[in-house]
Structure formats: structure tokens, C-alpha cells
Amino acid sequence: MNPVWIPSQLHAYTGGVSRVEASGPTIDAVLDDLDRRFPGLKFRVVDEQGRIRPHMRLFVGRQAARDIGAPIAQGAELLIFGALSGG
Amino acid sequence: MSQTTQLLVGTRKGAWVYRDDGARKAWRAEGPLFLGQIVSHYVQDPRNPRIQLIAAKTGHLGPTIFRSLDAGATWTEASRPPAFPKASDPQTARAVDHTFWLQPGHADEAGVWWAGASPPGLFVSDDNGATWESVAGFNDHPMYGKWAPSDSGTPDGPLLNQIVIDPRDAAHMYLATSTGGVFESGDRAKTWVPLNKGVEANFMPDPYPEYGQDAHFIALAPTNPDRIWQQNHCGIYRLDRPGEMWERIGKAMPSEIGDVGFTITPHPRDADTAWVFPMDGTDVWPRTSPGGRPAVYRTTDAGASWRRQDRGFPLEQGWFTVKRQAFCADEADPLGLYLGTTGGEMWMSDDEGEAWRPIAAHLPEIYSVVAAPTP
Numbered sequence: 512m513n514p515v516w517i518p519s520q521l522h523a524y525t526g527g528v529s530r531v532e533a534s535g536p537t538i539d540a541v542l543d544d545l546d547r548r549f550p551g552l553k554f555r556v557v558d559e560q561g562r563i564r565p566h567m568r569l570f571v572g573r574q575a576a577r578d579i580g581a582p583i584a585q586g587a588e589l590l591i592f593g594a595l596s597g598g
Numbered sequence: 599m600s601q602t603t604q605l606l607v608g609t610r611k612g613a614w615v616y617r618d619d620g621a622r623k624a625w626r627a628e629g630p631l632f633l634g635q636i637v638s639h640y641v642q643d644p645r646n647p648r649i650q651l652i653a654a655k656t657g658h659l660g661p662t663i664f665r666s667l668d669a670g671a672t673w674t675e676a677s678r679p680p681a682f683p684k685a686s687d688p689q690t691a692r693a694v695d696h697t698f699w700l701q702p703g704h705a706d707e708a709g710v711w712w713a714g715a716s717p718p719g720l721f722v723s724d725d726n727g728a729t730w731e732s733v734a735g736f737n738d739h740p741m742y743g744k745w746a747p748s749d750s751g752t753p754d755g756p757l758l759n760q761i762v763i764d765p766r767d768a769a770h771m772y773l774a775t776s777t778g779g780v781f782e783s784g785d786r787a788k789t790w791v792p793l794n795k796g797v798e799a800n801f802m803p804d805p806y807p808e809y810g811q812d813a814h815f816i817a818l819a820p821t822n823p824d825r826i827w828q829q830n831h832c833g834i835y836r837l838d839r840p841g842e843m844w845e846r847i848g849k850a851m852p853s854e855i856g857d858v859g860f861t862i863t864p865h866p867r868d869a870d871t872a873w874v875f876p877m878d879g880t881d882v883w884p885r886t887s888p889g890g891r892p893a894v895y896r897t898t899d900a901g902a903s904w905r906r907q908d909r910g911f912p913l914e915q916g917w918f919t920v921k922r923q924a925f926c927a928d929e930a931d932p933l934g935l936y937l938g939t940t941g942g943e944m945w946m947s948d949d950e951g952e953a954w955r956p957i958a959a960h961l962p963e964i965y966s967v968v969a970a971p972t973p
Contacts, residue, residue, distance in 0.1 A: 520658045551675045555659035558693035559681035566658040593658035 513583060515540055516590040521556070526537040533589075538569065541589055556591060558569040577578040601938040602972040604929050606650070606937055607944070608637035608877075610964035611944035613652055615973065617910040617972060624932055625957045629729045631673070634666065639923060639966045641700040643726075645708055647973035653697035653713070655688070663713075665727045665814075665853060669973040680713050680721035682737065692717055692737075694821050696754075699923070700727075702763040704768035712787075718746035718775050735788040736773065736781070744780035745809055759922065762816055764823050772816060772826065779811030780828065782831045796844040798832040815861045815922045822869035825900075829922075834874055836901050842859045847901025851876065855888050856893070860922040865950075867927050870900045872905075873951055874935060875920045886917040894935070896951050910954035911945070918943075923966035938964030 512532045517525050524574040533544040539561070548552035556567050561579055563569055570590040570598060571583055583589060605616040605625075606702075614629035635654040643649035648669045663676035685691030694715045703710030713721040713730060720733040732738075733888035736758075739745070750756055755777040764770035768788040772793070779794040793807040799811045812831035819825040828835040834848030834857040849859025858879030865871035872893045876886045887893070893908035914957040924938040935947045948956045 518658075520656065550677060551662065554681070555662060555677060558660060559683075560685060560691040560693050562693065564658070564660050 513586065514588045515541065515545060516588065516592075517523055518591055518593045520590065520593040521549075521552055524552040534585075536578055536582055537579065538571065538583050538589060541583060542579065566594050568594045599633070601762060601930075603930070604642075604970055604972045605944070606640040606642060606959065607938060607958075607964060607965075608640040608652070608923070608963040608966035608967040609942070609964050613637045613640045613654075613693075614958075616962065622930070624929075627958065631670070636696065637965060638696055639696045639700045639968075641702065641968055642973075643702045643704060643711075644970075645705060647971060649726055651700050651711065653700050655696045660772075661694050663697060663700075663727050663730070667726070676723075676728055676730065680715055680719065680730040681732070682719060685730050688854050690717065694719060694811065697721075698757050701763065704763050707821040710765075712761045714761050714773070716741075716751070716755040717748060718756055718758035718777055720758055720761070720773065722787070733784075733787050735783070736790055739808075745781070746775060747777055750836075759814070760816055762818055762826075764818070764889070765820075766823060767930055772818075774813035774816045774828075776812050776814075776831075777811045778809040779830075780816060780826075781809075782818040789894060793837075793842065794844070795842050796846070797828070797830055797835055798846070800832050802886060812879050814859070815870075816861055817863050818863045819872075820866045825869050827862045827864055829859050829870050830873060831858070833857040834859070834862065834901065841937035844899070848896070849945050850902060851904050852906075855893075857879070858883075859971045860885075860886075860920060861925040863925050863927050863935065865933060866927060867933075868898070871896065871898045872901075873925070873935060874904075875918075875925055877919065885919050886916075889918075890915050890917050892896065892916045892918040894937075894947075894951050894954075907947075907951040908954075909952060910947075917941075921965055923968075924964050926967055926969050928969040929971075929972060934969065936967050936969055940964060 512534045533541045533542040542553045603618045607614045612630035616625045639653045640960040650666045652664040662679045682692040699710040699714035711723045721730045722735040723730045760774035762772040771783045773781040781790040781792045815829045826837045826841040836843040837844045837849045851857040863873045878888045892911040895904040919940040927933040933950045940963045944958035
């Protein structure tokens with residue numbers, strides 16, 4: 512399993528919970544697992560072409576993730592943040 | 599007891615519902631719904647008024663569609679929102695930035711909805727907005743790259759900003775875009791042709807191109823669906839089908855006002871009557887009420903002449919901007935007209951535009967106002 516940090520922007524999907532767990536060999540697979548539990552969450556973070564949306568930021572541990580196809584180690588933390596997006 | 603009216607209001611920071619007292623005198627606000635979400639359109643299904651759809655995104659999150667099947671009491675999210683097909687080159691592939699326009703389908707097609715998006719995209723649902731499909735007839739048309747170039751459009755991106763369906767024929771449709779002008783389909787969106795003859799595009803080398811116009815808003819006259827009204831970036835037009843040459847009826851507007859604006863509202867019972875809300879299109883295009891004096895202009899002779907209606911609006915220092923989805927009519931007699939400003943005010947007239955009064959203030963920037971009967 513991988514611990515996942517859910518930002519406030521996505522709390523409507525997780526019932527207000529910030530820390531959840533999901534699993535998968537890649538970031539994409541972890542997001543798919545999250546989407547099964549919290550339907551609709553993934554599409555608001557990643558577009559239909561598999562690109563991280565412009566104002567969302569993903570990190571594996573402290574390393575910024577640009578490609579959701581990247582592998583993620585068992586137990587590594589995935590952090591999802593809402594970046595700056597204007598007023 | 600008289601029918602009550604509700605105004606479904608989409609703003610840059612959420613949605614609100616305003617309900618009247620049955621006489622359109624007092625209005626009660628309910629909301630916000632989805633506070634903080636950018637709501638481009640909030641629409642009730644005229645075929646089943648308990649069904650409502652909201653097109654939303656946020657500054658951070660991608661686009662989605664919220665659905666209510668119980669007149670707004672509870673909401674769920676589309677399980678498959680509008681999205682383009684997965685492409686082979688992800689770096690250049692299209693992704694929906696936001697759904698801009700929600701169109702209930704033809705009266706004979708219960709459950710069908712159409713959606714227009716930015717970048718220009720046409721999507722259809724046959725399950726009341728739960729799942730959406732990309733419409734290949736437009737989105738994958740060989741001319742798509744020329745009709746919807748990625749480097750043009752509004753400050754919020756290039757738009758497929760409207761879908762209009764002929765009430766006599768579900769297969770006969772029109773689209774309005776900010777990048778290519780108006781398009782027509784006679785086969786329920788399988789094929790499309792431009793419909794822009796006579797419409798100016800003064801920002802192009804050829805000012806009367808086959809396509810490339812910025813069609814801000816189109817509307818069929820409800821009692822004569824062969825008549826199309828258009829508020830274009832470059833003026834006010836009318837087209838009577840089966841003709842194909844638009845007539846610039848905005849030439850009859852006062853020269854000091856001009857015929858630039860975002861929207862046009864037809865009278866539901868009189869095919870010769872419509873209203874526009876002019877905006878300043880001079881110099882750097884302020885897009886505010888000319889001279890700081892807001893007014894609507896009404897034609898009752900199909901655009902041969904226009905009459906100013908400004909009673910109740912500020913006489914000076916009123917710098918209104920009214921976006922294309924934020925001016926509408928109800929169906930009462932006398933007709934009620936409603937407009938929302940980017941400054942978060944709503945104004946109404948209950949006498950067909952003669953006198954105006956504010957009915958709401960302090961809202962976020964208003965994107966859309968839809969008048970609908972309370973279910």
C-alpha cells in the first residue's frame with residue numbers, strides 16, 4: 512500500500528479525509544485505485560490524455576512527479592497538492 | 599396560484615438560485631451551491647424540470663458536470679464527464695478545460711443533452727448527463743484544425759459556446775464558436791458546414807471569410823425557427839432560412855452606441871422582437887456599457903430599427919459587462935427579462951424591457967443566468 516495525501520480541494524470526494532491509502536505499481540495505478548474508492552477524483556487531477564492538470568502538483572516523497580506513468584515503490588507516499596491558481 | 603420563476607445563476611465562485619414570490623416582485627436567494635467552483639452554465643431540463651445540470655471546474659481541479667434529478671435537492675457527479683478521445687501524442691492532444699454550454703436535447707429525445715466545451719468540442723449524453731461521448735462529426739472533422747485553431751479564442755480559451763436545435767427536427771442543429779463562427783448540421787451532428795456568409799471578421803485579412811468569425815451568441819426565434827438572431831463579435835445579424843446570407847441588422851443601431859455585445863435575447867412569442875445589451879467595442883474594446891450608461895436596445899421589426907430602454911439603470915458611471923449566457927427572458931406575459939453583470943449584480947424588467955430594477959447584488963462575477971419555471 513501507499514499512503515496518499517489528499518488536499519482540501521478533493522475533500523468533497525474523500526469525506527473530508529486527508530490521509531488515505533491506495534496501491535499500484537505506478538502513480539497512474541495508484542490514482543486508478545483512488546478513483547475506484549472515490550469516483551470522479553482522478554479526472555479532476557489528471558486530464559483525459561494522462562497529463563497532470565496545470566494547477567495540480569504531485570510528489571512521490573519529496574520528488575516532484577511529472578509523468579503519472581512513473582513507477583512508485585511499495586510504501587512510498589504520494590502527495591497531491593493544489594498549486595497556486597489565482598484569485 | 600401563479601407559476602413561480604426561478605433564476606439559475608452561474609458565477610465564477612459557485613451557483614445560486616433566486617426564486618420569486620409568484621409576482622416577480624420579491625426574490626429569495628438560495629445557495630451557494632458548489633461554492634468556489636467556476637460555474638459556466640446551470641440549466642434545468644424543460645422536458646423534465648426536476649433534472650438540472652451544472653458545468654463546473656475550479657482553479658485547481660479539472661472540469662466536471664454535477665447533476666440533480668430532484669430539482670436541486672441533491673447532487674451527484676457525472677461518472678464520465680465530457681472528454682476528448684485519448685490521442686497518440688499526449689503533448690499535443692486536446693483535453694477539455696471546461697464545459698461552457700449545456701443544451702437539453704430535442705423535446706422528442708428524453709435524456710439527451712449536448713455540451714459545448716473549451717477548447718471547442720461537442721459532446722452528447724443520452725442518460726441525463728451521467729456519461730458523455732465525444733461527437734466525432736465535429737471534434738474529428740477534417741477541418742477541425744481550421745475551424746477551431748488552438749491559438750485563438752476568448753480570454754478563457756477558444757469556445758464551442760452554443761448548441762441550438764431546431765424544434766421541428768432533432769437532426770437539424772446549429773453550433774456557435776468563438777473560432778469559426780456558425781456551423782450547421784442536418785444529420786444530427788454527423789457532418790457540419792460553415793454558415794457565415796455576410797458575417798464580418800474584421801480581425802482577418804479577408805474580412806468576410808467562409809469561417810473564422812467569432813459568433814458570440816445565436817438564438818432561433820421560438821415562433822419562427824427559420825429565423826436566427828446572432829450577436830457577433832463584429833455586429834448584430836439576422837438570417838432567415840433557407841437563406842444563407844446574414845443581414846447586419848446592427849447597422850440600424852445608433853452610431854454612437856454601435857452593435858457590439860455578447861448576447862441577444864429573442865421574444866418567445868414574437869419573431870420580430872429581440873433585445874441586445876450593447877457594449878463598447880472601440881479602441882481597446884472595454885466591453886462595458888457605452889459611456890457608462892447601461893441600456894438594452896429592442897427591435898420589434900426584425901432589426902430594421904432599435905429603441906433604447908434604460909429606465910431604472912444608472913444614468914452615469916454604470917460600467918456593466920454582461921456575458922453571453924447572462925441575459926435571458928422568462929415566458930410570462932408581459933415578458934420578464936433578466937441580466938447578470940460581471941460586477942455581481944442582477945437586474946430585471948417585468949414589462950418587456952421598459953423599466954429595470956436590481957434584484958441582487960454582491961454576487962461573484964456572473965457567468966450565466968437562466969430563467970426557468972419552479973418545478
